[in-house]
Amino acid sequence: MPHFCIFLKVAKESADVIILDDNFSTIVTVAKWGRSVYINIQKFVQFQLTVNVVALVVNFSSACMTGSAPLTAVQLLWVNMIMDTLGALALATEPPNDELMKRTPVGRKGNFISNIMWRNIMGQAIYQFFVIWYLQTEGKTLFELKGDNSDLVLNTLIFNCFVFCQVFNEVSSREMERINVFRGILDNNVFVAVLGSTVLFQIIIVQFLGDFANTTPLSLREWFSCIVIGFIGMPIAAIVKLFPVGSQ
Numbered sequence: 001m002p003h004f005c006i007f008l009k010v011a012k013e014s015a016d017v018i019i020l021d022d023n024f025s026t027i028v029t030v031a032k033w034g035r036s037v038y039i040n041i042q043k044f045v046q047f048q049l050t051v052n053v054v055a056l057v058v059n060f061s062s063a064c065m066t067g068s069a070p071l072t073a074v075q076l077l078w079v080n081m082i083m084d085t086l087g088a089l090a091l092a093t094e095p096p097n098d099e100l101m102k103r104t105p106v107g108r109k110g111n112f113i114s115n116i117m118w119r120n121i122m123g124q125a126i127y128q129f130f131v132i133w134y135l136q137t138e139g140k141t142l143f144e145l146k147g148d149n150s151d152l153v154l155n156t157l158i159f160n161c162f163v164f165c166q167v168f169n170e171v172s173s174r175e176m177e178r179i180n181v182f183r184g185i186l187d188n189n190v191f192v193a194v195l196g197s198t199v200l201f202q203i204i205i206v207q208f209l210g211d212f213a214n215t216t217p218l219s220l221r222e223w224f225s226c227i228v229i230g231f232i233g234m235p236i237a238a239i240v241k242l243f244p245v246g247s248q
Helices: 024-066 073-091 098-102 115-142 150-172 189-208 220-240
Strands: 004-006 017-019
Touching (some): 024 115, 115 150
């Protein structure tokens, strides 16, 4: 954690953060915002690593076994936009709250990627990998896909499920330890706007940009299935949080 300095007799050069008044409430505010920024970055990194792990494992394993990857370059570009730009806007703008002051301070030598983060990443990554693997092997039977267009429909379903897994995982990533991830969600207008924009653009990509994104329009039943598959990741994330791990 940064060393704070009240500008009275202490030298400015020795401090990471300089506070220009002697009001204790200012110190509390600075500490709260410092912790908030640190934790928000952790949330974003947790979300980012989950997407990276799943996308890498899925495409690599599929390419090795079948000779083709289920996620195309354009689709991965969109996923990277969700993961990097939109994910950063959504998770890094969470406002601070008073409960942050109850957390144990993180020392200079503390691990940035904590055991709690690894637990959440692996729990979500395993679920998402299983979903995509199952759709690759049993998707045509599950959705009764037949004909020359069946491969394209299946790949679109896989892509859509993968994106909605990230949408709901983004909500789960708002809290790394608490079960209730919806508390205060409406207080962050940026988060709500980013989430809504992601879903809107996903609908446009799937339904209207087929030639560009290598997708095909899906039926209402298929859309509902993709949303449900993505949503299931949330209770799984909550269950994973019940397993205790060390904080470091």
